[in-house]
Amino acid sequence: MLGALAKKIFGSSNDRRVKGYRPRVAEINALEPEISALSDEALRARTDMLKAELAAGKTLDDILVPAFATVREGAKRALGQRHFDVQLIGGMVLHESGIAEMRTGEGKTLVATLPVYLNALSGLGVHVVTVNDYLASRDAEWMGRVYRFLGLTVGTIVHGLDDEQRRDAYACDITYGTNNEFGFDYLRDNMKYELSQLSQRGHNFAIVDEVDSILIDEARTPLIISGPVDDRSELYVSVDALMPHLEKEHYDLDEKQRSVSLTESGNEFIEDLLRGADLLKEGDLYDAHNVSLVHHVNQALRAHTLFTLDKDYIVKNDEVVIIDEFTGRMMQGRRYSEGLHQALEAKERVTIQPENQTLASITFQNYFRLYSKLAGMTGTASTEADEFAEIYKLEVVDIPTNKEVERVDEDDEVYRTVGEKYDGIIAEIEKAHARHQPILVGTGSIEKSQHLAEMLTKAGFRQLDYSDLNALTDVYAAAREGRVTKTFAVLNARFHEQEAYIVAEAGVPGAITIATNMAGRGTDIKLGGNLEMRLEKELAGLPEGAERDAKAAAIKAEIEENRAKVLASGEPADPEAGRKKALPGGLYIIGTERHESRRIDNQLRGRSGRQGDPGRSKFYLSLQDDLMRIFGSDRMDGMLTRLGLEKGEAIIHPWINKAIEKAQQKVEARNFDMRKNVLKYDNVMNDQRKVVFEQRRDFMGQDSVRDTVDEMRHGVVDDLVAVHVPENAYAEQWDIEGLRLRVTEVLNLDVPVEDWAREEGIADEEMRDRLRTASDEAYAARTEKNTPEVMTYVEKQVLLQTLDHLWREHLVTLDHLRQVIGWRGFAQRDPLNEYKSEAFELFNGLVGALREQVTQQLARIEITYQEQDSQGANPFASPELPSMFAQHLDPVTGENEMDFSDRGTGSAGGGGPAYGYAAQAMSTDAAVIERDPNDATTWGRVGRNEPCPCGSGKKYKHCHGTLTT
Incomplete structure (x- = not known):
């Protein structure tokens, strides 16, 4: 009570810290008239002036105000964007090794330019870490205009670069790349034989975008460089054939811990089966010489009991492809470790790929702690503030929004069964769609998004293919004429290629978008539609001139008109239904279930209400949902029965929200x-x-x-x-x-x-x-x-x-x-x-x-001396690196982690994404690092969309990978 009173009088610690930055914001603003009057050349010369001040003994803190003022003016001239005051505060938090929590649409990408420029002046290099190659390339090109305008160099680390290109990128003042690329380059550098071969030049300062995704979610998955070992595919197939014979009493399955282990009777039963299949030659299953067989049995058991097709993985092109549990994306080239992926391949009767042996590994926690200075930014970090403080010594600072958030977050609706819940969701979608309100529906898995798509189809809706421009014609025409087109789009791993466009168009009037774990897509949903995306698609191939300008103006006017419709699409008050207040228009977020982590739910909600836009969010739950079922739904079911809850009715109460949040907090703590x-x-x-x-x-x-x-x-x-x-x-x-x-x-x-x-x-x-x-x-x-x-x-x-x-x-x-x-x-x-x-x-x-x-x-x-070859090869050249793969193993839900979890047992525990990330200097499919264009035996496994190793410049599928009949 006293704490609450003190907070009301003095403000929270976060408020006081933010307030402490205001004087320097005022100083930066005071410099604006002077710096705005400079010519481009004079503005660019400030970079050399600031570097000289550093060399003369000043610190980065000493030159922060003039440096930030310089960047703000550079962004105005290079991008036409001016940093808001709250963005200046976010930049100071990042410079001071903090985590800036900023809402979706508040311009985190632009905020990063401030501390990046300031710290790059030291000449020691700055790394900007993103979650995927698309964002790394986009941000490097986009924000690179500011840095280059001010005289700094910018590099990008993405898949497919050779060592020379990587060295050039790391030698730049500022380097953009993904967490995987930075980590794998560090491991590869420590496998080379000459200092001149190293790619990275040190770990000075890193700013991590989507810091919660990278340092929390992906931190469960250490990076591994590995090499192939002997093929044991026959053993996987033989052991897999025994799994269907097991009954439920033969193993203990713990859904909460995502673990499974054989019971005593199960051990005896599997031993008999193994002897019958001539796999157990002598002794008992747990004799020392049979340890490899135990491993294969445990992994096959996990594959059959803990992993579900179309939820944890899909089968595509004779491959088992993992589905990321956080984003719902296909993780092409990534593989479960410890033989689990091979067990899944045996289960699904696809070609079994060979296992790999670890050559080098590191966790993201330990990689990012190599940096002298670390900072991060995201829209959702507060729920994990304790972990950031304890593991990384990073304090989370909540940055105020430039405009007040206008989104209304409604209480959850809780139904007794999944069927009733989905019926309620379909009814709500139809009501909102009739008002032309754009709807984003978040699901927890591909399976559930497909189920919802089927229900919408039965309700008379048609699924759109956004890769076909013609499919949008009717949608836009309908929006112009005030009609409602009953169409929807599905965004998940099966439609990965259309991802950016589907997200960009999720704010069109009446748009219905079903997304599997929407977090971190990297594309803003703009009400009325995304102007840049439409201009890029609809003006492609149209030459400069009056016709192009006229079409661009028409598209812009159409989007403004659509935006007005979306803003007016709210739900009016209905006193008879017990709703006294009207509900706003804007993007309507519907969650089909609660995630184990509150942060993932907040990321979904955060897609609506950007930059002061109105919006609305609501979660629909049932007692049969995983979170509710595992965490005490029996008690709640009894309570709802006593309350006389009828079929199809939902219970809505803030207490329910608090109870669910407490369950989520327990999972987060675990x-x-x-x-x-x-x-x-x-x-x-x-x-x-x-x-x-x-x-x-x-x-x-x-x-x-x-x-x-x-x-x-x-x-x-x-x-x-x-x-x-x-x-x-x-x-x-x-x-x-x-x-x-x-x-x-x-x-x-x-x-x-x-x-x-x-x-x-x-x-x-x-x-x-x-x-x-x-x-x-x-x-x-x-x-x-x-x-x-x-x-x-x-x-x-x-x-x-x-x-x-x-x-x-x-x-x-x-x-x-x-x-x-x-x-x-x-x-x-x-x-x-x-x-x-x-x-x-x-x-x-x-x-x-x-x-x-x-x-x-x-x-x-x-020593044997050989003739120097005709090309003058260096006889003292360092040996080539071995053929190897880069993997991303998840020990939290894989075999290893559960061996030393708080259960203290060595049982076959775990589940979830223990994935690997196969790469040729990080290509998207498994491949060897060194390939000879003239020797196909050195190419290894080539991705179909990868450039052909023969050097033709064509994609592999159109060259040596052409399918023949």
């Missing part, structure tokens, strides 16, 4: 705990990763690693002597024969160790010194034979390649350790502490193995 748990385990690997990557870069930066190689060799000698000739041990306790064999094996030396051991008074120290001397002399002779120049090159390559090989094996070992460490909880031991301890021992083993293997290889290496 998911946060799961992500924290993932991070705790990844932090162990991250500490080791940083040591390995820093050591690699140190090796690459040295002209010669001879001193390191010598230290390693001496360390190996010390280890050999310590093991076989222990300090203070009697001579008869020495293992001289073992020492001689190991010296021959590791150091490639034939020395009289037995004779030395017989000498009077000899001790372990003298044995060590003699072995060191002998090994140094042998190595010096080998160096002289092969020339110091050659050995300098060979030493670095052997050291780097051996480190890479051992690190990859170490990652696999840690992965296996994570899968089983949960069982330690049954022994009352903390699995995380056990993991830390064993991971430390494994890392020490890696260091020892590196010393020994490098020494062993260099002691035996023979």
